[in-house]
Amino acid sequence: MSRIVYVNGAYQPEEEAKISVFDRGFLFGDAVYEVTAVLDGRLVDFDAHLARLDRSLKEIELSLPIPHEGLRELHEALIAENKVGEGIVYLQISRGPAERDFAYPEPALPTVVAFTQSRPLLDNPYAETGIKVVTIPDIRWKRRDIKSTSMLGQAMGKQAAKRQGAYEAWMVEDGFVTEGTSSSAFILDADGVLRTQPLGSHILPGVTRRAILRLAKEEGLRVEERPFTVAEAIQAREAFLTAASAFVLPVIEIDGHAIGDGVPGPVARAFRAHYIAEARAS
Structure with a gap:
C-alpha cells in the first residue's frame, strides 16, 4: 500500500x-x-x-x-x-x-x-555500540538557529562523514565544535562537567538538547553551556549527541581517537534511558 x-x-x-x-x-x-x-x-x-x-x-x-x-x-x-x-x-x-x-x-x-x-528508534544498534564522529570546518550560513531547509553544508558534511566510515560530522568554527550536521554535540569533560554550545544564531536550538539539559540539572549534574574544542572533546570522559530521531547516542571515537574507554559511557546511557522513559510516559 x-x-x-x-x-x-x-x-x-x-x-x-x-x-x-x-x-x-x-x-x-x-x-x-x-x-x-x-x-x-x-x-x-x-x-x-x-x-x-x-x-x-x-x-x-x-x-x-x-x-x-x-x-x-x-x-x-x-x-x-x-x-x-x-x-x-x-x-x-x-x-x-x-x-x-x-x-x-x-x-x-x-x-x-x-x-x-x-523506522526503529528504540532498538537503534548505535545506542549499544556507540558511534564514530569526524570533525569538519563549519561552512554554513550565519543563521543556523532557523530550522531552514537550506542544508547543503550539512549534507556535504554528512557525506564526508560517511566516506570516512563515521556516523556523524561535528562542525568546527574558530576552533570550537558548534554542532553536528543533524544533531547537538555534548561532552562530559575531564572535570565531570556536562558541556554544550550556548544558544545563539550559530547553532540550532535542539528540542532534545533542551530536554537533556533539563534532565541533567534535575539529576544534579554540573552543566555549563560553554564551547569546547576538538582537543577537549577527545580528552573528555564521555561524548554524545542528541537529535529528535536519534534521542541520545554515545560517541566513542572522534577523528580516530577513542573517547574515554572507547565504549558507550554510563552518563550517555542513562540520559538515553531516562529520555525514552519520560517520552513514553508523557
Missing part, C-alpha cells in the same frame, strides 16, 4: 503528491521544517517542536498557515493513515509558489507538506 502524505490540505498517495516547480522552497530553500519522533504511535515533544516552528517562521517573516491544533491533527492523521508505531513525521512550510524573484512575494501562499517515515 502506498504511503499517504499531506500536501496543502490533501491527504494523498505519495506518487500523486505534487508541488509547483516555482515553489520557493524548491528554488531558494525559502522554507522551514520540523521533524518529530513517534513512539508507540504518539508524538514526542510536539509542543516544543511547535514552539521552534513558530520561531523559525517569525525569523523568516512568514505566518503560520495552519493553527497548532490543526498541525497536531495533521500529524496524528498521518500517523494513523500510515500505521506508524515508531518513526518520524516530517513537516515543511515554504513561502509557496511565485515567479522567480529573490524578494518575498506579497501575498505569500505557503506550501505545507508532511510525510511519515517508519
